[in-house]
Amino acid sequence: MWRMPAALDRAGDGSRAVPGAGGARAAGATALGAVTLTLRPPRYAGRAVERLVDPALVRAYPGSRVMLEGAGPADGTRARVDDASVAVREAGIGWRSEFVTGAARALVRVERDGGGARLLALEPLVDSAPMVTLRSPARDTVLRQPNGTIALAADVRDDLGLASAVFEYIVSSGAGERFTFTSGTLGALRPGSGREAALRASLSLDGLTLAPGDVVHLRAVARDQNDVSGPGVGSSESRTIRIARADEYDSVAVDQAPPPEVDKSLLSQRMLINLTEALVKRSRAVARTEVTAESRRIGRDQGRLRKQVSDIIFSRLGDGGEGGEHFHGDGHAHAESDELAAGPLTPEALLRAAEKATVISGSPTDFEHDETPVVAINRPMLEAYNAMWDAGRALDGGEPARALPPMYIALAAIQRARAAERLYLRGAPPRVVVDLARVRLQGKEPGSPGARSPRQPIDLARAGVLARFGAALDELTRDPAAGVDSLIVLRLAVAERLPAAAAALEGAIAAVRASRNATDALRRARRALDDGLVATDTLPAWGGAR
Amino acid sequence: MPSRGERRLLERGSRAVALAALGGLLWLAWRPPPPANARVTVDGTAALPAFLSQATRAPVGALALVIDSIPGRRERDWLRALAGAGTAVTWRRAGATALRGDLTGIAITAEPVVDPSGRSRIVAVGPPGAPLTISDEAGGMDSASIASSGARVLDATVDGIVTGGGARSVATTAPRDSVVLRPVLVLANAGWEGKFIAAALEEAGWRVDVRFAVAPRVAVVQGTGGRDQAATIAGIDTGRYAAVVAVDESAAPHAAALVRFVRQGGGLVVGRDASSVVALAPILPARPGAPITPVLGAIASDQPLRALGGIALSAPRRDAVVLDRLGGAARGVAARVGVGRVLMLGYDETWRWRMEGGEGAPAEHRSWWSAMVASVAYAPLAPLRPATAAQLVDEAPYAALVDALGEPLPDQPSAGAPISAIAWQRLRFVLLFVLLIGGLLAEWTSRRLRGAR
Amino acid sequence: MSTFTFATVQYESGDWDSAPLVPANLIDSIARYTEIDVAPSGVVVPLGSEAALRYPLLYLTGHLPVRFTAQEKQVLTRFLDRGGLLFVDDHNHDVDGMFHKTVTEELEQVAGVLRKLPNTHPLYSSFFRFEDGPPNTSHELNGWGDNLLHPYLMAAMRGDRIAVLYSNKDYSSEWNFHPDNKRFYSVDNTRFGVNLVVYALTR
Known part of the structure; x- marks a missing residue:
């Protein structure tokens, strides 16, 4: 007192x-x-x-x-x-x-x-760590081709004095469980005792020998001159430059992604419908043989489009699309599944393949409004595929007017798939819903927790x-x-x-x-x-x- | 010219006057007590100390006191002693009626806050609008005008004697007791709510025992429960716990013990999910009511509790007190049960406040839970200081004045300028002295004029 | 109700969704061994979002380099200061891998130094008893990744509580199977996940 x-x-x-x-x-x-x-x-x-x-x-x-x-x-x-x-x-x-x-x-x-x-x-x-601001590239980027040069720029600042600054990059390659990494630095700068510096460099993508799917992680790093308790290290935010894969289908959180395949299908199907409608209009004024020839040309394009749709569906099922479409008459032999190897792929077979690829032990692995995301996206695509099949047959038969209804169905289905695509973006992993009532307290080993210890009072x-x-x-x-x-x-x-x-x-x-x-x-x-x-x-x- | 005989007569008269004056002065100096019917008016509190010593030497029959500030403890005791010795003491307040309000004085108390902070709650009451400064021996603590409620409440760590007051009234106090705080028991299922309630209480300084139910006959425990994994906890009593927080239905196996604990005097906080435990229903201060829809986005606002769902508490008991009301719905209701207390809460997931709230949310969550537990905790008092400290304080000087002298007289216009007892005393001295000197001068002059020595 | 929901962190860089079946597997184990009120499916929550604060236990994994954005660092700092627990697992199981190098660097900036967690820590007895510390994974035993058996987990502490728990043991691979397949295991390898959840919920 x-x-x-x-x-x-x-x-x-x-x-x-x-x-x-x-x-x-x-x-x-x-x-x-x-x-x-x-x-x-x-x-x-x-x-x-x-x-x-x-x-x-x-x-x-x-x-x-x-x-x-x-x-x-x-x-x-x-x-x-x-x-x-x-x-x-x-x-x-x-x-x-x-x-x-x-x-x-x-x-x-x-x-x-x-x-x-x-x-x-x-x-x-x-002694504060240096502050580093990455000016360029200003945002994450997806490139279609792994070549060209990217300008790098960063500003660095320290309260006492900078020792060095550099751009760091990491290239990650691979997928799934297998990744390889290479790393390096660019544009090393030794600003002496200065407190501020501008770091500039250029990154040649050609020199990195990037492959589709590779990701380049870029950031700028600066160190101060503290040789006692440091050095203090400051870094900028990271930017990623990703090389698009051929089966690229993720468009989340990127701004320069290639257009989604569904959109391309949408355009193509509309174009084919336009061509078919024009042919139907001209069909009374031109010879039957000419109509048939034109109709078959449209039919071949419809077949190619159907193959693209098939690739999209298979890429989602983990096939990667490399096997291509296994449609009737394409002359390829594929063995991804017995069903596929057995002959022409019907929409039903595709649907069963989709379900098989996404279901374990008979119960769906993920649900969204009573439907798996894979099925939700693929079902309209499968409908489109089915309708395209019908349209293709009619076109091959020289009957463009009969091809139009299934072509309209295919267009509508692709549009629905496009909407579904927006719902099931890459960012949503499969959701597995556990049947809690079924498994509750089914474990055989009892727990025996240790005693809790109290927290320290703050005041x-x-x-x-x-x-x-x-x-x-x-x-x-x-x-x-x-x-x-x-x-x-x-x-x-x-x-x-x-x-x-x-x-x-x-x-x-x-x-x-x-x-x-x-x-x-x-x-x-x-x-x-x-x-x-x-x-x-x-x-x-x-x-x-x- | 007067004759020689006349001169001698005059000289004798003058001498007699001088002797009488001298006698009067001597009488004043060694006079006996004043006559019992003497009435003295003292105007102004500042004149009181001098008058009191005077009045002790020369008791007055009646004292009319006009105060412009509350007399201190010493003066009050002195006045009480005078009144006990036979002086009729009356008093009234000076000044215009409008100014008399703050002469009702300041009263102040300090009692321990029921939480682990070791703080005291200082409550100062006084006339609304009166300036109030509160300080302790380490300096100023608070300065404000008393609000319309007539009170100012301060929770602070107190150093020594606390003084509160304004220009016309000063009161002093000091904490006399501390509280004996026993641990708090938290009963919950393993989950975020129980975890963060225990964390908040521990961080606030409470000693906490926990029992988090994880699986049948398996619990994470802490405290006197030790390694006891049994479904019931022995010894939920006021000798061991100050309060129990029943977070959810995991309290059900202990309900009978909890009811007994409350009736003993213990405190119980019943969380929203524990209010469905049937065996606790007889001691609940209200009933679970309608669900409350949380306000989206309010968690980081200045009213984060609006973001929490839960229930309104309905049909409160007649003696229940609503401690927490939000948007018209009672969310916290407390009541006494026997000698214990029960607080019922209607909030879901208060932990979200700590995790998602705005800046300072963890501290607010901590304070809130500490206050909830404190509001019901059984906390017996233990004497803090020797009794001598209490003798130094003057907690309610106005009340003490009324206690000593009775109620003040009704306001009345003064019947003329009151004569101060001191002034009258001095005047009498001066008059007698003038008479003494005058008498001696008159005799001496007369004798010189007639040629005598 | 105070339901526990298993949350996987989505961060801007890297493949945060590399072990999509881990949440379901741990949820299944929580239900299998305890009465804890658990949501039947997990959620994905962006680390840069305030929504991350709704889930005081977060799971972060991946193979690729991890570089937190400023917003992610800010949210993570608040999350840890307020009592959250972040469980980070190196899906590469490789101390020379880029995930390990980058994420530990980022975590130490936000949460402080990662130190060895003693194998006597209450985490290893919070429900089941793991006398030897963290259980080994088949990836370690098979010599994959960095070909090491990691005897300790690492942690950044707040007081005596774990704020960040870091594992090189690749539990993300170990636990990344459909919970229905648990019946094929003689010993449930997800039991340590129960300890992690019970620790987070009670300590």
Whole structure:
């Protein structure tokens, strides 16, 4: 509890003043005398040497060399940084002690046998990591061809000084469970001691020998000159440059993706319908043979389009589309499944293949509104495929008018597939719904959990901190030098958690040491230490101790 | 010219007057107590200390006190002693009627807050609009005008004696007791709600025992339950726990013990999902009501609880108190059950507040749960300081004045300028002194004029 | 109701959806061994979205380089500060792989240094007892990936609680099968996943 003697009440108005610690020292409480501190910041900081006399708090970059000096014999004078002793030796007419600051807060204590002691707090200054902004490429990109050159640009900045900056790239190749990676750097920059730099380079895709499906991950990285606790490393956001695969079907989160195949099918089918409608209109005015020939040409295009649709469906089923369509009369032999190998692929067979590829043990692996995503996308495509088949037969038979209805059905189905495509983007992995009722507590092994341990209270230390503050104030009235030491220790203890209180304590320590009135600063510190004061204008309707 | 005989007569008369004045002065100096029917008016509280010492030496029959600020404890006790010794003491408030409000004075108390922070709740009451400054021995704590409620409530760590007041009334107090806080037991199924309630309470400084049910006859436990995996927990009593938080239906096996615990004096917080436990129904302060639709996007607003679903609490018991009301619906209702307390909450997934809320949400969630538990916790008091500290405080000076002297007299216009007892005393001294000097001068002049020495 | 929903993190870079059956498998195990109220299917939540804060346990995996965006870092920082637990598994099972190199670098920027988690940590006894620490995976035993048996998991802590749990053991491959196939295993290899979930829900 802070109980200031009336004799110390300088203002005479009830406010309490604290005497200067220096005054107490002058009374001969310590024989240590003034302690001079020379602070030599590390080279990376680029700061000048500082000299301080009797400092209470020293802020220094990690790696700073601190030299403490004073009058009197070295013999019997001791110095400690936290719990570690530091050598004290004779120097001229006095003593000297040197050490290097670390990256953590520390308390330095210098004391002499039969004399006094001096306490100072060391607080590390933070060397921020460089800030890196990637200017180019400005966004992720998908390229159709793995060639060309991409301009790279980044801005880098550091609070003290940059050591180097570079573009880093990683090329990932492969799919599924098999990936290979290559990495490298570009455009290394050594800006010396500068704080800002512009990094420029160009990336030749040809030189990377990229293959479809490969992804280039790009970012800029900068390092500062901190050779003590660093170097601090800053990096930009990453950009990806992806080479589209032939069966590319993901268009999520990319801006320059090739047009989705469904869209191309949509255009083609509409074009074929236009051609067929025109042929039907002309059919009365031209010879039958010409109509038949034209109709078969359209039929071949319809067949090609049907093959594309088939590729889309198979690529989704994991076949990759490489096997192509297994349609009637194409002359290829395929063996992806018995069903496919057995002969011409009917829509029903395709549908069964789709289901088979996506169902395990008879239960669907993923559902969305009672339908798997694969089926939801593929069903209209299969309908389109089916209708195209019918249209193709009619066209092959020279009957364009009969081909039009199934062609319309195919167009509508493709449009539905396009809508479904928007629902089931690449970003949605299969959702498996677990039958909880079926499996609940079917496990045979019982658990036997260990006991829980409590969490640490966040504010428990507050009452203790206030008690320490009160004790320091008591100490101030009895022995100002010791009181200041207590405040220095307290300041160090709360520096991280209660920065406002630490700042107020710092002001109070300075005021006491300079023999100024520290009352206001101590009051501010007291309030800041009691951070959570709550004031209201209503009496609680409920509560209270019993 | 007067004759010689006349002069001698005059001289004797003057000497007699001087001797009488001297006698009067001597009488004033060593006079006996004033007559019992003497009436003295003291105008202004500042004149009171001097008058009191005077009146002790020369008791008055009646004292009319006109105060412009509340007398301190010492003056009040002195007045009470005078009244006990036979002086009829009456008092009234000075000044215009409009200014008399703040002369009803400030009263202040400090009692421990029922939570682990070690803080005290300082409650200052006074006339609305009166300026109020609260400080303790470490300095100023709060400065405001008293609101229309007539109260100012401060939760703070207190250092020494707390002083609250304005220009005309000062009250002092000091915490006398601390609370004995036993652990809180959290009963829940393994899930986010139980986890984050326990975390919030522990971070707020509560000692927490938990029982998180994971599987049949399997629970994650902490505290005095130790490795006990049994479905029931022995010893839910006020000797062990301050409060129990029943988060959900996992409290059902312990319902009988919980009812007993509350009737003993313990506190129980019943979460929304625990309100369906039938055995707890007799002690619930309200009934589960209609579902509440959460307000989308409100979780990061300044009213994050609006984003939480749950139920409205309906049909509160007659003695229940609605502690938390949101959008017209009661979401927190408390009531006493026997000597215990039960708080029923209607919120779902309060953990979302901590995770999804705006800046400071974890601290708000922590404070909220700490306050909920504190509102029902069994917290017996333990004396904090020696009784001497209590003698130094003056918590309700106005009430103490009324207690000492009775109610103030009704306001009435003054019947003329009151004569201060001190002034009258001095006047009598001066008059007697003037008479003494005048008498001696008159005799001396007469004798000189007739040539005598 | 406070239902546990298993959430997989979707991040901008990499193949975040490389182990799509892990959620269902763990959900199945949670239901199989505990009474925990669990949603029957998992969700995918973008790390750069505030929605990630709705799921205090997040699962992150992949093979490809991981570079968090500024928004992802911001959300992840809030998530961890508020008590969330992020479980990261290297689907490459390769300490020389790009996933490991990049994601550990990113995590240490956000969550602090990843340190070895002692094999006596409460995680290994939060439901089942794993006296030797994290169970080995068939990928480790078969010598795939980096051809190492990783004896420890790594973690970044908040106080004495795990904030980020990092695994090189490739549980993503180990657990990436349909839960119905559990019947073919003599020992359920997803039991450690139960420990992870129970730890997250109770500690």
